[in-house]
Amino acid sequence: MPWTPTGEFPHPLSRVKHPPGPxxxxxxxxxxxxxxxxxxxGIRDIINEFRKIKLKVETVGFHAVSEKALNTPxxxxxxxxxxxxxxxxxxxxxxxxxxFLDLASNYRPPEPLVKWLKAGEKPxxxxxxSLPVEEPEKLTKTIVEALEATGQRGIINKGWGGLGKLEEPRDFVYLLDNVPHDWLFLQCKAVVHHGGAGTTAAGLKAACPTTVVPFFGDQPFWGEQVHARGVGPAPIPIEEFNKKALIKAIKYMLDPKVKEKANEIAMAMESEDGVTGAVNAFFKHLPKSPHPNSQQPVPEEESSGFMKRLAHKIHCLIDPENDLKQ
Structure with missing residues (x-):
């Protein structure tokens, strides 16, 4: 999540609204x-005790730490x-x-799931x-009723929250355990989830209109960004999640204009290479080396050797008990 001060949006953990004007x-x-x-x-006593007793250096205050962080790439x-x-x-x-980890490349879906997917429209x-939910049976009923009211098929991921206990089997609902998102979301027309950064990324990469139901942390931020890009409705906090809200969200996601915007973001993401970009960004900000070729970008074929390259650049040894003699 963003942690560098900006005037364009608040810190995701602050939950500050966006006031207008300067x-x-x-x-x-x-x-x-x-x-x-x-x-x-919450952590200053621990840090300063470590600095004073173990490192034998001066303690620090918030402003010194904050100033250092601002200058850190x-x-x-x-x-x-x-x-x-x-x-x-x-x-x-x-x-x-x-x-992305590309987990779909080695995944083989169970035959019942494949048959169910082929039997009708995309769900x-x-x-x-893994997030716990209060009254999982009631929440499952809400989801099923919203799907039925909108005429949609749905896959419910049971997760760790106990979802998926149906009063009676429904042919338009498939109950699922853990499946790689990068495979599953390609089989879906839209997604509704908690708004974790990884799940949000997987849904958008699959060109799925997205509804975020945030529980805590940075999840509301990702829901707001999804809505700002026009690929999903405003986030629905879990405490406000109900049949009416879900029906409204489903109708929003089924709008062809929303799908068009989801396709645009997916195409843009397809052209990005986060791994190579991250490695290049890392080495770009290292202190300049006397070796003339050390600051060149990392070629794509060498990105997998990141740790090997890093080992030649930085050497760090932590010996908290002072056991080493030299």
Whole structure:
């Protein structure tokens, strides 16, 4: 998630609204310092005790740490087509694109799922991953009723929250355990999920209109960005999730204009290479080396050798018990 101060949007953990005008710009910038300060207040004793007792160096205060962080290069692993790099971020900040594991390449779906997918139109995926939900039976009923009211087929990912306990079997609903998102979402016409960064990325890469149902953390931020790009409705907080809200969200996602925008973002993401971009950004900001060729970008074929290259650049040894004699 973004952690570099900007006036274009607040820190995702601050939950500050977007006030209009110049005052709003300052408020959003300030939100980053407030979040950092709250975190610092919780960890400063641990850090300074470690510095004083183990490292034998002076303790530090918030302003020294904050100033250092502002001058530290950052590489953000999300697509600039979803969250463009803010204009007030300088050259030390890069937005390189999402990184994917490509789990679908070795995945073989179960035959019952394949047969169900072939039996009708593409379904809508609904799942909240490992997040616990209150009254899972009631939530499952809400999902089924919304699918029925909109005439849609649906895949419900049971996850860790206990979803999927149906009062009676429904042929338009398929209950699913864990399946690689990069395979599954290509089989779906739209997705509804908690808004984790990875799940959001997988849905958009598959050109799926997206509804985010945030629980906490940075999830509301990703839901807001999805809505801002026109590829999904405004996020529905889990405490406001109900049949009426889900029906409205499904109708929004089925709009052909929304699908068109989802296709545009998917095409843009297809042209991005987050892994190579991240490696290049990392080496770009390292201290200059006396070797003339050390600052050249990393060729794509060498990106997999990142750790090997890093080993030649940086050597770090931590010996907290001072056991080494030299």
């Amino acid at each position: 005052a709003g710009y300052k408020v959003m910038q300030l939100s980053y310092y407030v979040v950092d300060l709250m975190i610092w207040l 950052h590489g953000y692993i999300w697509s600039p087509s979803l969250v463009p790099k803010p204009k007030d971020w300088g050259s030390k900040v890069d937005v390189v694109g999402f990184c 809508i995926y609904i799942g909240f991953g």
